[in-house]
Amino acid sequence: MTKANEFSNTPFWHDDIDLSVATTSLEQVDDDYDVLIVGSGFTGLSAALSLARAGKSVVIMEAQDIASGASSRNGGLLGPSFHKLGLQGLIDKFGHDTANAVLQESLKGFDWLLEFIEKEQIDCDLQRCGRFRGAIKQQHFKSLCVQAESLAKALDYPIDIIEKSQQHQEVGTDKYQGGIVYKKDACLHPAKLVKGLIGKCQQAGVTLVAQAAVSHIKDNYAGFTVTVEQRQINAGAVLIASNGYTQDVTADLKKRVLPIRSSMIATAPLSKELMASISPKLRTHGGTDRLVFYYRPSPDGQRMLFGGRALSMLEKPAVYLLFLWESMLNLFPQLNEVPITHAWSGLVAYSFDHVPHLGLNNGLYYAMGYCGSGVARANYLGHKIALKMLGEDGSTVFDQFEFPSKCFYSGNPWFMPAVLRWHSFADRWGF
Numbered sequence: 001m002t003k004a005n006e007f008s009n010t011p012f013w014h015d016d017i018d019l020s021v022a023t024t025s026l027e028q029v030d031d032d033y034d035v036l037i038v039g040s041g042f043t044g045l046s047a048a049l050s051l052a053r054a055g056k057s058v059v060i061m062e063a064q065d066i067a068s069g070a071s072s073r074n075g076g077l078l079g080p081s082f083h084k085l086g087l088q089g090l091i092d093k094f095g096h097d098t099a100n101a102v103l104q105e106s107l108k109g110f111d112w113l114l115e116f117i118e119k120e121q122i123d124c125d126l127q128r129c130g131r132f133r134g135a136i137k138q139q140h141f142k143s144l145c146v147q148a149e150s151l152a153k154a155l156d157y158p159i160d161i162i163e164k165s166q167q168h169q170e171v172g173t174d175k176y177q178g179g180i181v182y183k184k185d186a187c188l189h190p191a192k193l194v195k196g197l198i199g200k201c202q203q204a205g206v207t208l209v210a211q212a213a214v215s216h217i218k219d220n221y222a223g224f225t226v227t228v229e230q231r232q233i234n235a236g237a238v239l240i241a242s243n244g245y246t247q248d249v250t251a252d253l254k255k256r257v258l259p260i261r262s263s264m265i266a267t268a269p270l271s272k273e274l275m276a277s278i279s280p281k282l283r284t285h286g287g288t289d290r291l292v293f294y295y296r297p298s299p300d301g302q303r304m305l306f307g308g309r310a311l312s313m314l315e316k317p318a319v320y321l322l323f324l325w326e327s328m329l330n331l332f333p334q335l336n337e338v339p340i341t342h343a344w345s346g347l348v349a350y351s352f353d354h355v356p357h358l359g360l361n362n363g364l365y366y367a368m369g370y371c372g373s374g375v376a377r378a379n380y381l382g383h384k385i386a387l388k389m390l391g392e393d394g395s396t397v398f399d400q401f402e403f404p405s406k407c408f409y410s411g412n413p414w415f416m417p418a419v420l421r422w423h424s425f426a427d428r429w430g431f
């Protein structure tokens with residue numbers, strides 16, 4: 001492949017936004033905090049903001065650079081994320097009332113984030129662009145229609161059903177057998193949202209510490225003693241906000257999530273005509289493929305950003321670039337001559353029951369398991385877990401679910417590459 005000769009392996013978003021922020025060195029941090037947060041993505045920042053504004057002293061420990069996990073490298077597709085199990089899947093698993101409540105909570109999280117961005121006046125290129133989801137098989141189209149109509153009815157969430165004969169008004173490919181437009185879905189610039197949140201946290205007095213991997217957490221009966229490098233810091237409460245990057249320091253949480261590498265590529269700027277031939281309404285897009293491909297125009301409408309699961313857990317940009325490029329060309333052969341300028345990836349966390357989780361585990365607060373749809377969920381549930389820590393009403397429908405693991409699974413997803421290859425094979429051959 002010639003398109004991969006020259007590409008950057010940092011996220012496209014980082015070209016626009018300098019995420020380097022003023023941090024406190026480990027030597028300078030205090031000995032005691034009300035709350036210590038592990039991880040500086042949306043979950044950690046959102047929780048830190050709510051806690052600090054409520055008067056708590058808060059320190060965030062980040063193993064890498066601040067916000068360098070999934071939160072500043074995702075696709076920025078924003079919606080209530082209804083579709084992981086689908087309405088019927090949810091009903092089969094949890095019953096009608098709980099299924100409805102899960103969907104309502106998802107919508108609440110989405111609305112909460114939109115309101116938050118507006119109230120806090122965070123400039124993050126928010127666009128209410130709507131999302132087109134294409135059916136790769138005729139039977140997928142039928143079930144998408146049934147589900148979308150029930151969603152629209154149950155939640156008053158506007159949709160349009162798009163027959164195959166009309167789909168070129170939405171997307172420039174014949175690979176789909178029709179699809180659904182979720183009219184209220186949105187998109188944003190994730191690194192700008194992260195940067196805005198960091199600024200708000202700093203104004204509220206949150207201490208940010210980078211290159212500070214938490215290696216041990218010990219219950220000292222009055223709170224916790226947290227070991228970070230050579231330092232020991234006391235905290236009244238600890239929040240684990242490490243999602244797909246959860247490590248052995250919280251082994252009991254690690255075995256409850258399945259980390260999956262999600263990867264993205266960005267094309268060079270396209271002509272207006274070429275972009276219009278792919279995404280005439282500049283919406284976000286996805287399909288019903290098992291490998292969950294998603295794509296969207298960049299905020300200036302010039303580039304196509306295309307993402308999907310990486311087949312390997314290893315960070316190998318040249319490999320996932322090739323796979324994504326071929327998958328993109330399968331949908332849009334008209335992009336054949338367009339160079340790829342960026343290829344990057346990050347880790348997401350799936351829970352075994354497909355719903356996010358938050359609560360207390362061995363005395364540690366946590367929120368994680370967003371199943372690849374964490375822009376709204378991580379921000380909303382970060383706020384909710386902060387409310388719980390403050391003794392306020394942080395209840396959600398997710399409180400009623402156990403956070404399950406699987407027999408013999410300790411947090412090492414050695415089997416995932418084989419599972420993903422099977423999904424890729426099944427997508428290709430139409431199983």
Ligand SMILES: Cc1cc2nc3c(=O)[nH]c(=O)nc-3n(C[C@H](O)[C@H](O)[C@H](O)COP(=O)(O)OP(=O)(O)OC[C@H]3O[C@@H](n4cnc5c(N)ncnc54)[C@H](O)[C@@H]3O)c2cc1C
Nearest residue numbers: 039041042043063069070071074075077214346373374375
């Ligand atoms: C390529 C990609 C595309 C995506 N696209 C979308 C999308 O379009 N829409 C959507 O809704 N979601 C998307 N997601 C998912 C979304 O980005 C995540 O669900 C969300 O950002 C999770 O936020 P978080 O704060 O919980 O975790 P993260 O942002 O991943 O932050 C976790 C942090 O914890 C730190 N950490 C871990 N262990 C330790 C330790 N021991 N000590 C200190 N720090 C530690 C890590 O270094 C990391 O920075 C995508 C994800 C990826 C990777």
